[in-house]
Amino acid sequence: MSYILDSLRHLLGLPVERPAPERQSQEVKFIYERKSQERLTKETLEAIEAAHAGTAKRHKWRNRRWITLIVVNLLFVVSYQFDVQLVEGAMTASRVVGFHFADLNSALQVSLAYKHMVLNLVIGTVTVLILWWLLGGRTFCSWACPYHLIAEWAEWLHLKLAARRWVANVRFHRGVRSVFYAIFVVLALATGYTVFETISPTGISSRSLIYGPGIALLWVLALLLFEVFVSRRAWCRYVCPIGLTYGLVGLTSPVRVQYNVESCHHEGECRKVCLVPHVLDITIKGRAEDTHVDVAADCTRCGLCVDICPTDSLTFKVKGLDKVL
Amino acid sequence: MSEQDRGRKAKPPLSKVRRDQNRREFLRTLGLGVGVVGVSLAGLLPLIGAANARLRPPGAIKDLLDEQQFLAACIKCGQCVQVCPVEAIKLADLLDGVGVGVPYIDARAQACDFSCDGLQCVLACPTGALTHELNFPADTRMGLARLDRPDACLAMQGKGFKGLARGPEFRGELRFAELDRWTPVAVADHPYDLELCDLCVRQCPIEIRIIECAAEQPPEPGQVARVAEKIGNECPPRHAIALEPMPSGKGMMPVITDGCVGCGVCEMICPVEPTAIVIDIDRVTQVPA
Numbered sequence: 001m002s003y004i005l006d007s008l009r010h011l012l013g014l015p016v017e018r019p020a021p022e023r024q025s026q027e028v029k030f031i032y033e034r035k036s037q038e039r040l041t042k043e044t045l046e047a048i049e050a051a052h053a054g055t056a057k058r059h060k061w062r063n064r065r066w067i068t069l070i071v072v073n074l075l076f077v078v079s080y081q082f083d084v085q086l087v088e089g090a091m092t093a094s095r096v097v098g099f100h101f102a103d104l105n106s107a108l109q110v111s112l113a114y115k116h117m118v119l120n121l122v123i124g125t126v127t128v129l130i131l132w133w134l135l136g137g138r139t140f141c142s143w144a145c146p147y148h149l150i151a152e153w154a155e156w157l158h159l160k161l162a163a164r165r166w167v168a169n170v171r172f173h174r175g176v177r178s179v180f181y182a183i184f185v186v187l188a189l190a191t192g193y194t195v196f197e198t199i200s201p202t203g204i205s206s207r208s209l210i211y212g213p214g215i216a217l218l219w220v221l222a223l224l225l226f227e228v229f230v231s232r233r234a235w236c237r238y239v240c241p242i243g244l245t246y247g248l249v250g251l252t253s254p255v256r257v258q259y260n261v262e263s264c265h266h267e268g269e270c271r272k273v274c275l276v277p278h279v280l281d282i283t284i285k286g287r288a289e290d291t292h293v294d295v296a297a298d299c300t301r302c303g304l305c306v307d308i309c310p311t312d313s314l315t316f317k318v319k320g321l322d323k324v325l
Numbered sequence: 326m327s328e329q330d331r332g333r334k335a336k337p338p339l340s341k342v343r344r345d346q347n348r349r350e351f352l353r354t355l356g357l358g359v360g361v362v363g364v365s366l367a368g369l370l371p372l373i374g375a376a377n378a379r380l381r382p383p384g385a386i387k388d389l390l391d392e393q394q395f396l397a398a399c400i401k402c403g404q405c406v407q408v409c410p411v412e413a414i415k416l417a418d419l420l421d422g423v424g425v426g427v428p429y430i431d432a433r434a435q436a437c438d439f440s441c442d443g444l445q446c447v448l449a450c451p452t453g454a455l456t457h458e459l460n461f462p463a464d465t466r467m468g469l470a471r472l473d474r475p476d477a478c479l480a481m482q483g484k485g486f487k488g489l490a491r492g493p494e495f496r497g498e499l500r501f502a503e504l505d506r507w508t509p510v511a512v513a514d515h516p517y518d519l520e521l522c523d524l525c526v527r528q529c530p531i532e533i534r535i536i537e538c539a540a541e542q543p544p545e546p547g548q549v550a551r552v553a554e555k556i557g558n559e560c561p562p563r564h565a566i567a568l569e570p571m572p573s574g575k576g577m578m579p580v581i582t583d584g585c586v587g588c589g590v591c592e593m594i595c596p597v598e599p600t601a602i603v604i605d606i607d608r609v610t611q612v613p614a
Binding site: 080088089090092093094095100102103106107110113114121124170171172176179180183184191192193196197199203204207210214215216218219234238239 | 419457
């Protein structure tokens with residue numbers, strides 16, 4: 001229950017308090033106490049990190065994810081260009097080997113604007129809801145959204161520039177994403193137009209890929225420039241209602257990243273690579289409630305933290321799978 | 326409330342620096358909010374004066390009220406684009422604002438000639454933006470043809486037409502059922518030699534279907550209706566366009582009648598430049614009950 005409530009606070013951009021000592025388990029308190037007595041030297045930590053940097057595991061999940069994302073998006077392109085009818089349509093709505101799929105946020109916008117849902121849309125929405133619930137909710141963002149991939153490359157550029165102090169990351173209040181969400185819901189309902197779809201870089205980039213580029217790509221370019229020169233991953237972090245929709249789906253999803261306090265060295269590398277670093281605040285020394293903690297639902301399950309962790313303290317897990325097997 | 330709780334709740338007041346930071350973050354965030362919402366609202370601007378009004382695919386019923394419903398219901402996925410055999414459907418760009426990613430037809434470049442028979446775009450639409458409440462091409466109401474430049478019309482001048490209707494460079498396609506029932510042919514590969522130009526009537530999908538229906542053998546009761554329903558190609562109940570004699574006695578005049586569905590084939594095939602016949606998107610005739 002506290003996972004869902006804490007996740008909800010993360011998603012809405014509300015502050016999540018550090019756990020009160022009485023909520024922490026004896027085991028985790030013991031681990032923290034032991035760690036404060038046996039401090040590792042800087043050299044030891046650096047050696048562990050250096051050893052990890054050279055391994056094949058360093059980009060394991062990122063590579064898997066990029067391949068998946070590219071294949072998913074190319075399936076749309078190939079299906080249309082070669083008329084093979086595997087995934088027809090675009091990211092907003094499609095038919096996957098004949099079955100209706102509808103992006104949850106696009107379906108929401110359409111339903112609010114049109115105030116009516118035909119059966120095919122209901123089927124497509126429920127199918128996608130079940131699919132992404134099974135896969136982790138915001139998994140959609142990092143494993144399927146085409147904008148996410150180009151934004152990752154823009155982020156790489158931003159970090160290069162920031163390292164040379166040519167740009168500085170401008171932060172906004174994370175709660176603004178919930179405000180945007182409410183505004184776009186109200187706008188769709190009140191105006192009768194799917195206002196958000198006009199500026200959705202997910203829809204625009206998906207359609208550009210499949211049906212050919214247009215002027216709309218200039219808007220996507222503007223967003224990328226903003227993210228490179230002004231604010232790191234601003235669209236995904238502070239604006240995108242699609243992320244919030246899938247985040248809510250992920251509240252009860254079985255696919256999560258799990259944090260193991262015991263093996264963690266609290267270097268904070270995971271928080272540096274994370275799109276939503278607030279969900280990894282549990283890795284700060286003293287913040288975890290138990291020896292194993294699930295990372296909150298705002299997590300996009302991108303696996304960058306899993307990749308970078310030199311001690312395997314962050315791992316993917318499917319809740320309940322061990323019981324089933 | 327225990328002593329310990331109270332101790333934890335009482336937070337020290339924020340420092341001036343921290344308060345300043347919070348205030349600046351709030352203002353920045355407000356700026357971001359105004360910016361993004363402002364850009365998204367700019368998407369409503371093309372609605373003024375219906376600047377983004379366009380010929381829409383079959384099933385997107387055409388009056389200004391319905392255009393709003395159509396834009397609202399469209400999920401901008403382009404599945405209608407993918408199924409169209411003559412590739413008549415295009416997706417609008419950002420200049421259409423809230424109409425971005427919404428399908429339209431540029432009839433002069435490539436009209437809908439119903440060569441899919443079954444209204445494939447309507448069947449492909451996942452949201453009902455192209456309404457399923459029509460069964461046959463003749464039920465469609467996309468717009469209404471109008472003789473825009475009667476002086477330029479070859480038929481009205483009593484002239485014939487010989488050659489390629491739109492020249493050798495034209496990319497558009499039409500189905501010529503007498504050549505190939507299933508595959509559309511490039512208009513540039515199909516020369517005409519006509520005593521009197523009647524292309525707008527000759528190529529009208531509704532008129533073609535009426536002629537086919539008339540030529541068919543009277544069916545076994547109940548049989549043809551099923552077949553026709555299967556391929557979505559029932560006989561149109563009314564004529565769409567016909568050539569009528571001019572009062573002067575010289576030449577013929579294309580007259581558009583209430584069977585016209587506004588598919589745009591006449592606009593596409595008209596050999597004069599610019600076209601003598603156009604589709605009005607803000608007028609439709611009543612579908613017979």
